Amino acid sequence: MIRYILGRIASIALTFTVVSVIVFLMMHAVPGGPFDGNDMPVSDAVKAKLNASLGLDQPLYVQYFKYMWGVLHFDFGIPFQSPGETTLQLLSRAWPPSLILGGAGVLIGAPLGILLGMAAALRRNSWIDYLASAFATLGLTIPVFVISMGLIMVFAVWLNWLPASGWGKPHAWILPITAYAAIPMATYARYTRSAMLDVLTKPFVTVLRAKGLSERRIIFQHVLRNAALPMVTVFLPMFIGTATGSIFVEAMFRVPGLGAYFVSSITLRDYSLEMALILMVTMMFCIAYLLSDIVYALLNPRIRVGGRS
Amino acid sequence: MTPALELRNLCKTYHLRQSGGVFARHSDHLAVRDVSLILPKNQILGLVGESGSGKTTTGMMAMRLVEPSSGQILVGGYDITALGHAALKPFRRQMQVVFQDSYSALDPMMTLAQIVAEPLHIHGLGTAAEQAEQALDMLVKTGLDRSYGGRYPHELSGGQRQRVAIARALILRPAVLVADEPTSALDVSVKAQIINLLLDLQAEMGLSILFISHDLSVVRSLTDKVAVMFQGRIVEEAATETIFTDARHPYTRSLLQAIPVLNPRERRARRFLSRAEIEAATPRLSGYGVSTGKPELIQIAPDHRLEAILQ
């Protein structure tokens, strides 16, 4: 187990390095620089000076190592689009709304989805199963901005209960979080249903019934525990993936989160911020997969205690 | 006479990595050790043993479907052990295999005629029309009429599928057939049909069959000779009736002991030997040569080999 985790950490370091190199090269492979925009014409001399002041005139590999050296010291440079603060300051300002939106969305959507999936699996081919399936399919196929617009129409325009946008007061959070919760809810419902059904058809469930265990005990102790195995590998990464927020929901409800910066840092050639965002997302996913693998191993005795002695 | 198939000192070692600690331990598992076998032309040799005895691995190595770690495989007197893919192709025509689970071995999207004709196609033998005609003939030979040519595997019963698998294996008129538990998955009332089919085809086509099985009752009705495998090695080999009437190795005896009685009147209390007891009960012989103190396979009669310790 220790050996396994050490190996995984080494591979995360490798992934991280490879991603950083590829992203860095790709960013700079795109023609143009931060001061080539038509809306801000500057003379070539000024441009050269600006580039020199930001170190953009140096060879790429020097720039890369300089940047990564900074990253190792938690220095992600200065975002060109907001030079008055450091990249870290920008992140710590813009991330919390995204985190609240994503976190609350998953924390509400996931349990509801799991319950819905369980109900569907336990009452297979009943109305609740069909309803859950229909809901899950809709949740996954209707784009989130359509859901957002629907919510705004009903609750903000017609009923006038909640604000249509903004992030100031907590009651403004309700609509974006609801819109965002639809996706994890639908996904979790589908996964839970199929994981449960898969376990319910296993021979050992028949054996448990033949032993005279109550149906409740069979479901809650045995079936759920087994169904949780395939579920953790999907759920944890997804859980953490959502912490970066949703560009669409943030745009629809004008939430001042990170989403906008993912787009603007690319179009504005904001190398520092772009790198920081991608490295952050990469690191979070790496950690999420590591955690889910560890949880999987802890839940699964075949991995935890090894094979035949 | 040159045997149809000869295995000389075949070994197969699997390297296992055991989990645990920061440093993994490696160990070698000898799945098959020093197996030498002769399958004479036009005979059926039974290879008997329990799961993990190495019997299937031995059969797969004979087909070059699993690479041996050491040893030699001779087909019709030619050493095919080291042949590359292209050089092996003509020999592949001479050796075919039938598995226990014929359903997963038959492509569900192909008709039976296509399935049976496929080996001809692969080896580029004859025109498409000739191939189809031969396939239908082969289906008839295995007891399915020509109308089956247009059907698909899912329309068949287990016994019929096994007939198709045998038809496909035999369409190239191989010299050697390896049959790995071909009757184990079949219904009791159908088992006899497939055993009879193998017997008939063997006589008619001059086949030599390596019949791998754990079912001693089937082996008794079908084979000329039996080799018993235990823990990766052959512990006894003799003519089939000799095995059933004069088994000498404790493992062979415990296998025979385990066969269910054919009549309730013969019910008896049995004593079972553990693996360690079997190893400890290895026969001790004198008068067959110099003692090495270790178990070795000894020719105790013209047609009888036995693992024993020489004294």
Added chain:
Amino acid sequence: MPLLDIENLTVSFPQHEGVVQAVRGVSLSVAAGESVGIVGESGSGKSVTCMAVLRLLREPPARIAADKMELAGVNMLTASRAQLSASRGRVAAMVFQDPMTAFDPVFTIGHQIVETIRAHRKVSKSEARGEAANLLARVEIKTPEAILNSYPHQLSGGMLQRAMIAMALSCRPQILFADEPTTALDVTIQAQILQLIKDLQAEFGMGLIMVTHDLGVVAETVDRVVVMYGGRVMETAPVQDIFDAPAHPYTQALMASMPGRSAGKQRLVEIPGASPNPSNPPSGCPFHPRCAVAEARCAAQVPAFKSQSATRAAACWRLP
């Protein structure tokens, strides 16, 4: 009063292509302490019959009907969920074919035996665990404590089958259903497990229903045999009679086709054709298309199940 009493049981599964009639009018009774073998091929309805008695089939899709289906006086057709749970494991226990898939992979063997005991009796965990260890010792496991702490994937098939037998016996059932308990095991282990079941049946004085496709298993273990084919009972007789003088043509053919009956490489007596397709069974006697002595009426009408003597009965037009 018999321990198990089934009259005219039918089990069907509606499917897209039509209704699959898995069991078609089976009557069976087992007395306390009696051992009965149900012999049949795949699709004969032998396993479905046992699963139906304990109501272990998923209903729907399965549809169970019978004139009578009583287990130790409890009407299993109308039993409540609580009554079923109380009967299962306690009155009737079951041992299944594949021990490798019969245990929940995420719990230890000990946990799974203990929960069985505690589902039926109010005993403490440690008491139940002590009983579990004794049971494992009784099924000839040499290191009960180590096995209790093992997970299923750590054990061999033979070891798991012993543990499953121990688990089945943990509540001292009055009848044990053993559904092909040795089919998935190695030959030498098969013989050991059969011997064990036989010994325990005598020791515990329980009834035994041994479901198998193997006449050899029957010859080894039971007092009475029920031969099933195509969802119907073909013949029932004391085990010795079945082997000495099988009455039904199907039983006769099955006996004759057993490999290894005599010395020497030889063709066997074979039964032509294949087992009936359960969604499209033949009319009349299900065996008539493969029967060497079938007559016109065999295809037209189902033969009645008639007694030949106090202990024997068969369903065949050619029998008196």
